[in-house]
Amino acid sequence: MAGLISRGFLGRRRPAEVENRLPPGQYLVTDFPVLSAGPTPHTPLERWSFTVEGLVGSPVTWSWEEFQKLPTQTYTVDISCVTKWTKLDTRWLGVSIDTLLKAVQVDPAGRYVMAYSDGGYTTNLPLEEMVNGQAFVAYQFDDKPLDPVHGGPARLVVPHLYFWKSAKWIRGLRFMERNQPGFWESLGYHIHGDPWKEERYSGD
Amino acid sequence: MVQPVLEWQAGRVTAIRPETRQTKSFTFALPKWMAHRPGQHYDVRLTAPDGYQTQRSYSIASPPERLREIELTVERIPDGEVSPYLHDVLMQGDELEVRGPIGGYFVWDVRLGGPLLLVGGGSGVVPLMAMLRHRAAQHSTVPTRMLYSSRSAEDVIYHDELNGMAAANDGFEAFYTFTRQPPAGWTGYRRRIDAAMLAEVIKPFDKRARVYVCGPTLLVEAVANALVEMELPIEQIRTERFGPTGV
Amino acid sequence: MDRDEPDMNTALMVDGNAVAGQLEQIFGRDMTMTIARCAGCARDAQLGALMAFIRGPGVVLRCPACQNAIARIVETPSAIYLEARGAAYLRMAPQG
Numbered sequence: 375m376a377g378l379i380s381r382g383f384l385g386r387r388r389p390a391e392v393e394n395r396l397p398p399g400q401y402l403v404t405d406f407p408v409l410s411a412g413p414t415p416h417t418p419l420e421r422w423s424f425t426v427e428g429l430v431g432s433p434v435t436w437s438w439e440e441f442q443k444l445p446t447q448t449y450t451v452d453i454s455c456v457t458k459w460t461k462l463d464t465r466w467l468g469v470s471i472d473t474l475l476k477a478v479q480v481d482p483a484g485r486y487v488m489a490y491s492d493g494g495y496t497t498n499l500p501l502e503e504m505v506n507g508q509a510f511v512a513y514q515f516d517d518k519p520l521d522p523v524h525g526g527p528a529r530l531v532v533p534h535l536y537f538w539k540s541a542k543w544i545r546g547l548r549f550m551e552r553n554q555p556g557f558w559e560s561l562g563y564h565i566h567g568d569p570w571k572e573e574r575y576s577g578d
Numbered sequence: 579m580v581q582p583v584l585e586w587q588a589g590r591v592t593a594i595r596p597e598t599r600q601t602k603s604f605t606f607a608l609p610k611w612m613a614h615r616p617g618q619h620y621d622v623r624l625t626a627p628d629g630y631q632t633q634r635s636y637s638i639a640s641p642p643e644r645l646r647e648i649e650l651t652v653e654r655i656p657d658g659e660v661s662p663y664l665h666d667v668l669m670q671g672d673e674l675e676v677r678g679p680i681g682g683y684f685v686w687d688v689r690l691g692g693p694l695l696l697v698g699g700g701s702g703v704v705p706l707m708a709m710l711r712h713r714a715a716q717h718s719t720v721p722t723r724m725l726y727s728s729r730s731a732e733d734v735i736y737h738d739e740l741n742g743m744a745a746a747n748d749g750f751e752a753f754y755t756f757t758r759q760p761p762a763g764w765t766g767y768r769r770r771i772d773a774a775m776l777a778e779v780i781k782p783f784d785k786r787a788r789v790y791v792c793g794p795t796l797l798v799e800a801v802a803n804a805l806v807e808m809e810l811p812i813e814q815i816r817t818e819r820f821g822p823t824g825v
Numbered sequence: 826m827d828r829d830e831p832d833m834n835t836a837l838m839v840d841g842n843a844v845a846g847q848l849e850q851i852f853g854r855d856m857t858m859t860i861a862r863c864a865g866c867a868r869d870a871q872l873g874a875l876m877a878f879i880r881g882p883g884v885v886l887r888c889p890a891c892q893n894a895i896a897r898i899v900e901t902p903s904a905i906y907l908e909a910r911g912a913a914y915l916r917m918a919p920q921g
Contacts, residue, residue: 380672380675413834413892414832561899635843680846681845
């Protein structure tokens, strides 16, 4: 429905100085909105693990302690949520997916990945969009341990796709032959989710 | 009874009244008004010139006995999107899209009877006030107690009206607790609502109380859990969570 | 209420009342008193009393007893999706 225009309501702003950094239909935020589909899991670190499984030679699992010993990188990236906010220059510390994959033999048929999380959340990604520095598992934000409300102890970050792809509370990656939809992709959201192409909903 | 389809209508603002530093009451005249049940809410939708839309739900503060108009009491959330517009931009005479009344779970009317315990935190008092105003308009004497948590006396919404209701001696009593700054000389509660406080206020009603709890999510969680531990039958407890304080 | 938020995510949770308007749009009647039986733990709860996570790409309604996702709602410009795999059934009074 078109809707009656509300006098004096301007909606959300796209400041001119950052206009070219905001994907279409997005507005700028400076805070960090909390989005979630369920309660915060609060898995104790001694019970936390990260697993790469599915179409791989043999599955690999890291404990929290082992994961902390993996080489890390710092990232400064812009993130865009499908709920229309974009946050610029977010600073993360994490382990590149490239680093994790060095420990695993991926079956050539395993071209797609299902990221899965504590609490049952899932999201799907093509492998080719996770490698070559495009994605990482972050456990620090702004030089501090990642807050559980933002996905701590660790979350996936895939900055070039809508932020629902950056699974909070991540626990592993499962390699698949076919691109199967995850939690939101199976209910009307776009299978790929590129904010610059405005791939919000299935059919976009 | 078949319900009419829920549809947006343009409500005209006929009055704006400040209640506290953070809250104002807005009266909307509705072309398609229908009687609500106390506790129900309306959705309010804003549309920008570029087509951007956003909407929020606000509890109705007025009783259904007030015909052809509704009053919504809205807390101004500093970083919010809709409430600052309502507080700072909206003027008498403006038109705004609303739809309602909505909801059938968190409702009370005199037919449901009592004894009634209303527990509110902050602007969570709004739907409870619709119940109390309805009760008063119906000259009901259903035994009713309200436990209302605020930061300070200045933050108590409808304070004078509540005092007036309590003075009517028709079976209504109000209990306040102040979590940050109690008024000078205050001898009542000065802490967050807890199990001991609830037990004191509910005492004359015991397990017969019909309880409505509305406020920030963590307050509602705490109160609901305490009531269940007191073995109050769960079907007598109705809750409405507002989300976090200040968001 | 004045309270230190132990977990902002929990504090952001609301209940099914918050999506009463959306449910009424879908079903053409008030749904908050409709009973959902959780497919996970078989507990009954009114839709108005379910845990609701509404700040995300869609709405997730969860069982207050076991937190199982009872239903999800997504509104796109061209469709409304309602998935309710987590409900064994919905039970409501007949209309009319």
